[in-house]
Amino acid sequence: MSAVEHNHEEEDHGHHKETFITKYIFSQDHKMISKQYLITGLFMGIIGIAMSLMFRLQLAWPEKSFGIFESLLGKWAPDGVMDPNVYLALVTIHGTIMVFFVLTAGLSGTFSNLLIPLQIGARDMASGLLNMISFWLFFLSSVIMIASLFVEAGPAAAGWTIYPPLSALPQAQPGSGMGMTLWLISMAIFVASSLLGSLNYIVTVINLRVKGMTMSRLPLTIWAFFVTAIIGVVSFPVLLSAALLLIMDRSFGTSFFLSDIFIQGEVLHYQGGSPVLYEHLFWFLGHPEVYIVLLPALGITSEIIATNSRKPIFGYRAMVVSIIAIAFLSTIVWGHHMFISGMNPFLGSVFTFTTLLIAIPSAVKAFNYITTLWKGNLQLNPAMLFSIGLVSTFISGGLTGIILGDSTLDINVHDTYFVVAHFHLVMGISALYGLFAGVYHWFPKMFGRMMNKNMGYVHFWVTAVCAYGVFFPMHFIGMAGLPRRYYTNTAFPYFDDIADINVVITIFALIAGAAQLVFLYNFIHSIFYGKKAEQNPWRSNTMEWTAPVEHMHGNWPGAIPEVHRWAYDYSKPGQEEDFVSQIVPLKEGEEELQH
Amino acid sequence: MTAILTLMVLVLIAISLWQVAKIFEMSQTSKNNSQVANDSDNDTQGKLMFAFLAFLYILTLYSFWAWGDVLLPAAASEHGGEYDSLMWISFALIFFVQTITQALLHYFSFKYRGEPGKRAMFYADNNRLEAYWTIIPAITLAGLILSGLYTWNDIMTVEENEEALVVELYAQQFNWKARYSGQDGVLGDANVRFLQDFDGKNVIGIDATDPNGLDDVVTQELHLPVGREVIFKMRSQDVLHSAYMPHFRAQMNCVPGMITEFAFTPITTTDDMRLDPDVVAKVKKINKIRAENSKQLVADGDEALEPYIFDYILLCNKICGTSHYNMQMKIIVETPEAYEAWMIQQQTFAQVIQ
Numbered sequence: 001m002s003a004v005e006h007n008h009e010e011e012d013h014g015h016h017k018e019t020f021i022t023k024y025i026f027s028q029d030h031k032m033i034s035k036q037y038l039i040t041g042l043f044m045g046i047i048g049i050a051m052s053l054m055f056r057l058q059l060a061w062p063e064k065s066f067g068i069f070e071s072l073l074g075k076w077a078p079d080g081v082m083d084p085n086v087y088l089a090l091v092t093i094h095g096t097i098m099v100f101f102v103l104t105a106g107l108s109g110t111f112s113n114l115l116i117p118l119q120i121g122a123r124d125m126a127s128g129l130l131n132m133i134s135f136w137l138f139f140l141s142s143v144i145m146i147a148s149l150f151v152e153a154g155p156a157a158a159g160w161t162i163y164p165p166l167s168a169l170p171q172a173q174p175g176s177g178m179g180m181t182l183w184l185i186s187m188a189i190f191v192a193s194s195l196l197g198s199l200n201y202i203v204t205v206i207n208l209r210v211k212g213m214t215m216s217r218l219p220l221t222i223w224a225f226f227v228t229a230i231i232g233v234v235s236f237p238v239l240l241s242a243a244l245l246l247i248m249d250r251s252f253g254t255s256f257f258l259s260d261i262f263i264q265g266e267v268l269h270y271q272g273g274s275p276v277l278y279e280h281l282f283w284f285l286g287h288p289e290v291y292i293v294l295l296p297a298l299g300i301t302s303e304i305i306a307t308n309s310r311k312p313i314f315g316y317r318a319m320v321v322s323i324i325a326i327a328f329l330s331t332i333v334w335g336h337h338m339f340i341s342g343m344n345p346f347l348g349s350v351f352t353f354t355t356l357l358i359a360i361p362s363a364v365k366a367f368n369y370i371t372t373l374w375k376g377n378l379q380l381n382p383a384m385l386f387s388i389g390l391v392s393t394f395i396s397g398g399l400t401g402i403i404l405g406d407s408t409l410d411i412n413v414h415d416t417y418f419v420v421a422h423f424h425l426v427m428g429i430s431a432l433y434g435l436f437a438g439v440y441h442w443f444p445k446m447f448g449r450m451m452n453k454n455m456g457y458v459h460f461w462v463t464a465v466c467a468y469g470v471f472f473p474m475h476f477i478g479m480a481g482l483p484r485r486y487y488t489n490t491a492f493p494y495f496d497d498i499a500d501i502n503v504v505i506t507i508f509a510l511i512a513g514a515a516q517l518v519f520l521y522n523f524i525h526s527i528f529y530g531k532k533a534e535q536n537p538w539r540s541n542t543m544e545w546t547a548p549v550e551h552m553h554g555n556w557p558g559a560i561p562e563v564h565r566w567a568y569d570y571s572k573p574g575q576e577e578d579f580v581s582q583i584v585p586l587k588e589g590e591e592e593l594q595h
Numbered sequence: 596m597t598a599i600l601t602l603m604v605l606v607l608i609a610i611s612l613w614q615v616a617k618i619f620e621m622s623q624t625s626k627n628n629s630q631v632a633n634d635s636d637n638d639t640q641g642k643l644m645f646a647f648l649a650f651l652y653i654l655t656l657y658s659f660w661a662w663g664d665v666l667l668p669a670a671a672s673e674h675g676g677e678y679d680s681l682m683w684i685s686f687a688l689i690f691f692v693q694t695i696t697q698a699l700l701h702y703f704s705f706k707y708r709g710e711p712g713k714r715a716m717f718y719a720d721n722n723r724l725e726a727y728w729t730i731i732p733a734i735t736l737a738g739l740i741l742s743g744l745y746t747w748n749d750i751m752t753v754e755e756n757e758e759a760l761v762v763e764l765y766a767q768q769f770n771w772k773a774r775y776s777g778q779d780g781v782l783g784d785a786n787v788r789f790l791q792d793f794d795g796k797n798v799i800g801i802d803a804t805d806p807n808g809l810d811d812v813v814t815q816e817l818h819l820p821v822g823r824e825v826i827f828k829m830r831s832q833d834v835l836h837s838a839y840m841p842h843f844r845a846q847m848n849c850v851p852g853m854i855t856e857f858a859f860t861p862i863t864t865t866d867d868m869r870l871d872p873d874v875v876a877k878v879k880k881i882n883k884i885r886a887e888n889s890k891q892l893v894a895d896g897d898e899a900l901e902p903y904i905f906d907y908i909l910l911c912n913k914i915c916g917t918s919h920y921n922m923q924m925k926i927i928v929e930t931p932e933a934y935e936a937w938m939i940q941q942q943t944f945a946q947v948i949q
Contacts, residue, residue, distance in 0.1 A: 084917050159914045165851055166834040166915060172768070173916040259852025262787035262800070263768070263833040275835055275850055309707075310715040318725050340837065341848050342829075342855035345751035349744050356736045363732040364725065366696065371724070373703040375716040380640035380708060381632040388644065388704050392651075395696050399689040402736075406743040408750065409682055412667075412844045415837065415912045450630035457636075458614045461643060465607070465650060472654055473662065480665035481841030483912040486920035492910070493903040496881045498665055507604055511611075518615075531630050538631065571715040578714055 018553075026136075028128030031551050033135050034113035035446055038439070040142055041106020042523070046516075047146070048097035053513045055090045058082045060506035062488035076154065084487040085174050088157035091485055092175070093149065095160030096183070100190055101145065103293040103431045105138050111296060111438050112201050112225040114446060118544035119219050121210025121563060123554040126203040130196050137193035141186045148182035156183035159485060161282055164257040164275050168249050171264045181250070184243050191240040198229035198236075205229075210543075212563030217582070219542050219567040220306075220313060223320050224299020227327045228292050234331060235288040242281035249273070279341055283334035290427050291330040295323060297434020298365060298394075301387040303567075304441050305369055307540045308384035309376030310578045312568035315368045322361035329358045339407040340414055348407040355405035359398070366395050377571070377578070381538070382456025386437035389464050390430045396468075397426025400475065415485075418478025421471045429467045436460075436519065443523075444537050448549045449530030455522040462515035469508030473501050539579045541567050546583055565592055634711050641708025648701035652694075664880075669871055671907065671928065672843035673860040674750050679844075681746055685739060753858045759824040762817070764909075765799045766829070766836035766849040768916050771909060771924035772799055775812040777943060783808015787832050787851075793948045800832070801944050809945040812938065817909060817926045820934035821864045829855040837913035840926065842868075848913055861928040868928075869905045878905050 027033060054073075057066055065080035076086040113131065117124050125131045148155040157175025158167035162183065170177040205218075205226045218226075248254040249270075257278040258270035306313040313319060335343065335351030369391045378384065400422040403409045413419065436459070443451045477498045482489060489495040489502070536545035543563065547555050561583040569580040574590065586592060632640070670679050707715075763774035763782055776782045784802040792803060801808040819825055829838055831849035838857070839846045847857040868874055881903045889899035911922035929937070 084920065088914065088917075088919070163835050163913070169834070172834050260787045261833055261851050262790050265791075267787055267790065272852075274852060276853070310709075312717065312719040314718065315720055315725050317720075340846050342850050342853060345747065348751070349747060352743060352747070353740055356740050359736055360729060360732050364729055367728040368725070370696065370699050370703060371718075371721075373700070373707060375718065376703075376707045377709050377713045377715040378637065378641065378704060378707050379632050380637045380644075380704070384632075385640060385644075388700065391700055392697060395700070396693060399693055402689060402739065403682070403685050406681075406685065406739065408678065408743045408747040409685060411750070411846050412678065412682075412841060414846055415839075453630045453632060453636065457640065458611065461614075461647075462607075462611055464647065468651065468654055473658055476658060476662045476665055479667050481668065481839075481910075483839065483910055485914045488920055491921035492908065492923065493881060493885065493900075494905075494908055496884050496903065497877060498662070499884070501662055501665075511604075511607055515611075534629075537629070568719065571717050573717055 026132060028124070028132045029551075029553060030113045030117050030125050030128070030131060031446070031555075033131055034110050036135050037105060037109035037113060037138070038446070040139055041102050041110060041435075042520075044097050044101040044142055044145075045106060046520070048094050048102055049513055049516060051090045051094040051097075053509060054082070055087055055094070056506040056509045058087055058487070059489075060503045062490050082487075085154060085157055087487040088159075088173070088485065089155045089175050089179070092157050092159055092162075093145070093155050096156075096187075097145065098428065099160060099289065099293065100187070101138075101142055103428075103435070104194065104289070105190070107431060107435045107438070108225065108228055108292065108296045109135070109138065109197060110435075111221070111300060111442070112197070112229070114442060115221055115544060116201055116204050116225055117208070118445070118547060118555060119222050119542050119567075120205060120208060120213050121543050121556075121560045122204060122208035123556075123560070125200050126208060127200055130200050134193045134196035134200065137189050137196065141189040141193060144182055144186035144189065148179050148186065151178040151182065153177045153179060155179040161279075161286065162246075163282075164246060164249065164278050165261055165263075168246060168258055169261070169263060169268075170250075171266075181247075184247055184250075188240060188243050191236045191243070194232055194236050198232040201225055201229040202233065210560045210563055213543075213582075216317075217563060217566045220302035220316070220319055220323075221296075221299040221542075223323055224295045224302070227323050228295045228299075231288045231295075231327050231330060232292050235285040235292075238281055239285035242278055242285075245281075246278065276338070276341055276343060279338050280334070283337045284331075286337065287334040288327075288330045290423070291326055293431045294394075294427050294434075295326065297390060297431040297437075298323070300434045300438045300441070301369070301390050303540075303542065304383050304387040304437050305372050305391075306568050306570060307441075307538050307579075308379040308381055308387070309372050310379065310570045311372055311376045312570055313368070314371040314374075315364075316566070316568060318364055319368055322364045325361040326358060329354060329361070333358060333405075336405050336407070336410070339410045345407075352405060352407045356402065359402060359405075362394075362398055366391060366398070379538075381440065382451070382453055382460055383437045383441035383538075385457070385460040385464075386433045386440065389460065389467075390433040390437065392464075393425045393429045393433065393467065397422055397424070397430065397471075401426060412481070413478055415483055416478040417474045417482050417484055420484050421474035421478060424474075425467075425471050429471070436463075439523070441538065442544075443526065443530075444533030444549070445544055447527050447530070448533055448551070449526055450533050450537065451526040451530060452522050455518050459515055459519045459522065462518075463512055466508040466512030466515065470505050470512060473505055477501050536581075539577070541569060541579050541581050543582055546581060632709070634709065637709035641705045644701050644708075645705035648698060648705075651697055651701075664873070664877065668842055668877075669863075669868070669873055670842065670844055671861055671863040671868060672845065673862050674746070675842075675844045675859075675862075677746050677749065681742060684742075688735065688739070750859075751857075753826055753856045755826070756824070759826045759858070760820065761826050761828065762819075763799075763828045763830060764817075764838050764849065765813075766831040766838065766911065766915075766922075768833050769911070769918035769922040770815075771817075771838070771911075771922065773814050773817045773924070774799060774801075775814070775938065775941075776807075777810030777812055779807055779810055781807040782828065783811050783944070785830070790832070796947055797944075799830075803944075803948060809943065811944045812941045813944065813947070814941055815924070817924055818934055818937050819861050819926065819928045820931040821861055821928050823931070824858060824860045826858040827856065829857070834915050835913045836911045836915050836922070839910045839912035840907065841910075842907050842926075846912060864928045864930060865905075865907060865926075866929070868907070874905050878903060 069077035070080040153174040255270040255273035783805040789800040907926035909924040
């Protein structure tokens with residue numbers, strides 16, 4: 001009798017019957033929203049990566065005719081030869097999509113949504129409605145960004161940083177017309193989406209932790225998402241204001257960023273504005289954005305490395321402190337993008353100082369990861385491989401940051417391929433690896449099935465080899481003085497001797513692109529035909545694995561289990577198994593060995 | 596080169612085909628495969644991790660062997676030496692840390708790969724160890740920051756002085772112009788509002804009412820006398836540009852509405868630089884490539900490429916529109932006599948607008 005009553009109560013708890021629309025489309029359930037983020041993010045990722053392959057073809061074999069250009073770009077590639085404006089549009093949209101749509105929304109949106117409630121023991125986000133609105137704003141901004149690809153004069157083409165006056169004046173380049181308007185609208189909506197999401201994450205982490213889940217017992221994933229959300233709330237509004245001011249300059253004749261301009265035979269009326277102001281506003285978001293992208297990936301990695309090493313993460317408290325230190329420093333280093341912008345050189349000194357400080361918490365993180373591996377019992381699942389790969393690219397890319405963050409050295413490598421190599425390794429590839437690691441690891445939680453591990457291995461190894469194959473040689477052409485965003489290098493015979501490096505890079509890029517198809521196939525196939533997952537396939541300690549495999553509204557049937565220990569009791573002496581879930585009470589006389 | 600590349604591609608394709616074949620083989624045989632790494636996976640993947648370390652080292656060595664010659668061209672400015680030594684110190688440091696940390700990371704991934712019956716060591720913390728890797732980077736970085744800032748101040752402090760040559764670099768979509776201050780050593784006022792004066796002959800908008808501007812000289816090439824400090828004043832008439840002179844370790848953005856500055860002293864004339872062994876080797880290499888490409892062009896009925904002669908270059912390094920990739924100016928560093936002789940032949944602003 002009581003069981004029946006219990007069931008009845010359960011149904012009541014579910015409020016209402018779910019229709020197809022409320023379950024799959026306008027869902028307020030964090031797990032569904034997380035899948036929506038992931039799938040939208042992956043779709044955008046396919047577009048972003050495809051674009052990069054197209055401009056890599058142009059860079060390796062400049063001004064050659066490719067059938068694929070003719071069919072994909074149509075009038076913008078007459079006779080299959082890519083137009084210079086299209087090249088610029090491709091790099092611009094590639095950057096925008098990868099940074100914001102894939103690595104911000106696709107990564108943080110997916111895993112913050114999935115893991116925050118599940119790992120802190122909450123039934124859902126603090127506000128399901130805001131969460132739903134956040135996703136749909138993101139979706140709308142994606143639609144607008146995609147739509148901008150189809151306007152008459154082409155999409156925005158001023159680089160993903162869209163510095164005015166190039167981005168402000170339709171006369172300056174074709175992409176600065178309707179394409180730029182749509183870019184700005186899309187990004188304004190994106191910022192709104194991101195703010196709603198972030199506020200929700202912060203409130204949820206602060207208020208909805210289950211009994212026993214103190215801040216010092218939070219898994220590092222949650223710490224990373226939490227701190228990321230805070231940086232997002234602090235810095236994204238500044239991008240919004242920059243975008244609004246730019247819209248004013250473009251459409252209402254104000255002069256925030258423009259002054260003394262003569263273009264297309266005409267003196268424009270703008271007086272007294274400064275593009276440098278825009279640069280400050282943009283990078284006030286733009287730099288923290290790097291960490292908005294990277295910290296969730298590092299959080300995911302921390303969790304996966306600990307679980308698969310069967311060891312506690314080394315130096316939990318230092319890891320938390322580094323996350324917070326990186327977050328704080330990230331908001332005061334933006335000027336290192338502007339050493340040679342014409343700002344006072346003294347400011348350059350200050351920003352060099354703060355920038356190189358970031359290397360300290362970053363080094364702590366890298367060494368702590370390495371030490372976590374030491375004397376472990378490594379379970380080399382695909383997720384683990386991607387996590388180790390992340391640490392590798394994070395180190396390789398991070399180290400060159402020491403050169404770029406030094407104002408003096410930046411003079412000669414600023415805006416060259418050296419920079420492209422640096423940030424692709426340290427944030428692009430690293431965050432992408434974080435995304436992949438997260439997908440492989442939490443796929444069973446998201447879809448109730450397992451991904452094929454062998455395809456995962458092929459995906460990792462081909463990607464890992466190619467990622468270095470693409471970006472390692474790029475340091476060389478950057479040090480040779482080759483500027484980025486050049487449609488072709490043939491205008492300078494001086495660069496003829498690096499043409500073959502570009503061919504190597506493109507070949508690696510094409511193979512890497514092909515490897516992503518393996519992932520895509522594995523992902524889609526496994527959703528429907530993957531092996532059914534056990535409740536806790538990776539024998540992990542965190543709370544999400546105590547919830548039933550079948551998704552249910554409210555996450556746990558009945559009461560939410562209480563938390564009794566931190567998330568990293570792996571291979572603890574005195575325990576039978578090499579893992580102890582956070583919900584298992586301490587044994588008599590057992591010490592909570594935490595810090 | 597092409598042969599090696601083709602070979603590499605073939606090997607990679609072969610490896611991936613082999614792997615794909617293996618996938619199908621394995622997914623056929625293992626019906627009770629849980630898709631969680633088992634002991635044999637751990638073993639294989641751990642060994643691959645070690646192989647990957649070898650790959651990283653080989654890639655690094657190969658890159659330096661094959662492309663080391665393109666790194667940092669010989670410096671031709673006074674601060675270039677200082678810049679280069681700071682660069683190489685940082686590089687050596689990075690290289691050292693990279694070699695060690697990648698080795699540890701991948702070696703541990705190999706060495707501690709999961710084995711049946713093994714249990715990991717419960718090792719959660721060690722304050723002393725963490726203090727080491729907080730303090731050591733901190734000290735190293737402090738050293739780098741200090742020497743970096745010292746050099747930075749040295750390079751960026753532009754002091755007006757009698758001896759220095761003042762040159763304006765003027766950027767527009769998609770070319771560069773240079774303006775010399777003439778006899779009086781003072782650049783006349785200028786603004787985009789004056790660009791349409793004198794039927795467009797006033798190409799960079801000099802204020803004709805300012806007497807300082809009348810003897811100014813506007814040129815399409817940048818000639819610099821060797822051994823004399825040059826103070827550049829940068830302007831742009833339309834969008835952001837960046838004046839990038841890699842041989843001189845010099846770069847500064849050109850911002851509409853403001854004048855930016857950069858100064859350096861060229862120390863090697865173009866003629867001398869052409870005799871530099873590295874430059875000779877580079878030119879030879881480039882001309883070999885161009886001759887190769889020309890064969891193809893001639894076969895297709897096009898004109899052959901002209902042989903390359905070394906020149907210093909000024910490039911635009913801030914995205915500025917359609918022809919950003921071709922916004923360049925030739926820089927010629929010459930003896931003071933040659934420079935004077937060239938300067939005399941140029942028309943002053945007064946002569947141009949007459």
